[in-house]
Amino acid sequence: MLPFYGRRLSRKTKKFSSYDLENFEFFFNEINFNETKKKLVKSCQNVNLEIGFGKGENLIFQSQIKKKDIFLAIDPFISGGLKLKKNIEIFKISNIFFSNVSFSQFFEIVGDVNFKKIFILFPDPWPKKKHKKRRLINEEFVKNLDKITIRHSEILIATDDECYSNQILKSFSKQNFFKLLLKTMDNQIFEDYKIYPTKYFRKAKKEKRRINLFIYQK
Numbered sequence: 001m002l003p004f005y006g007r008r009l010s011r012k013t014k015k016f017s018s019y020d021l022e023n024f025e026f027f028f029n030e031i032n033f034n035e036t037k038k039k040l041v042k043s044c045q046n047v048n049l050e051i052g053f054g055k056g057e058n059l060i061f062q063s064q065i066k067k068k069d070i071f072l073a074i075d076p077f078i079s080g081g082l083k084l085k086k087n088i089e090i091f092k093i094s095n096i097f098f099s100n101v102s103f104s105q106f107f108e109i110v111g112d113v114n115f116k117k118i119f120i121l122f123p124d125p126w127p128k129k130k131h132k133k134r135r136l137i138n139e140e141f142v143k144n145l146d147k148i149t150i151r152h153s154e155i156l157i158a159t160d161d162e163c164y165s166n167q168i169l170k171s172f173s174k175q176n177f178f179k180l181l182l183k184t185m186d187n188q189i190f191e192d193y194k195i196y197p198t199k200y201f202r203k204a205k206k207e208k209r210r211i212n213l214f215i216y217q218k
C-alpha cells in the first residue's frame with residue numbers, strides 16, 4: 001500500500017515537541033488504537049473521519065457543529081497535529097481522536113469501524129508526472145473506502161488540481177461502490193455543506209485556482 005511521501009515536521013517545530021502528542025488523551029497510534037475503538041463502540045455515536053487534516057481547521061469546525069458525533073482524524077504531519085492538540089485544549093473539545101498515522105497504516109488497524117462522513121480536503125496533488133503514483137486517491141483507495149463505510153455514508157473531496165480531479169472521477173467511476181451526488185466548482189457550496197475554508201482552500205482562492213468539490217454517497 002501507499003507509503004507517506006510528505007513532510008512530517010515544519011521548520012518551526014522542534015523534534016522534541018512531537019513527543020507531546022504521545023501522552024495526549026485524544027491522540028492514538030497503531031499500538032493503542034484499540035483503546036480508542038472501545039470508546040467509539042461504547043458511545044454509539046456517529047463516527048466521521050478526516051484524512052489529511054492539516055492544521056485541523058475543518059476538524060475543529062465539524063466537531064463544534066456536530067457535537068454529538070465523533071471525529072477520527074489522521075495526518076502524518078506532526079506540526080499540524082500539535083496545532084490541533086492546542087486547539088482541542090483551548091476549546092475543551094472531547095469528540096476528536098487523532099493520529100499521525102498515514103491512511104495505509106490506519107487502514108491496517110481500523111478493523112470494523114464504519115464512518116458516516118469522510119472528509120478529504122485538498123489531498124497533496126503531486127503534479128509532476130513521475131510523482132502521480134504518490135496520490136492518495138486511486139482505485140485501490142476507493143476499494144478501501146468501501147470497506148470502512150456503510151449505506152448512505154458520504155465522501156467529501158475537494159481539490160484545486162484539474163488533473164487530480166479527473167483521476168478522482170475515474171477512480172470512483174471504475175468501482176461501483178459510490179454514486180456521485182455532487183460535483184461543483186461553486187465555492188458557495190462549501191458554506192452550504194458546512195465545510196471549513198481551510199488553509200489550502202484560501203490559498204487556491206487567492207491564487208485564483210478553480211476548486212472542485214465532489215460528494216460521493218454509498
Ligand SMILES: C[S@@+](CC[C@H](N)C(=O)[O-])C[C@H]1O[C@@H](n2cnc3c(N)ncnc32)[C@H](O)[C@@H]1O
Pocket residue numbers: 003004005006007051052053054055074075076077080101102103104120121122123124136198199200201
Ligand atoms: C495539501 S495538505 C491539505 C491540508 C488540509 N486538509 C487543508 O485543506 O488545509 C494535504 C495533507 O494531507 C496529508 N497527507 C498526505 N498523505 C497522507 C496520507 N497518506 N494519509 C493521511 N494524510 C496524508 C499531508 O500531510 C497534508 O497535511
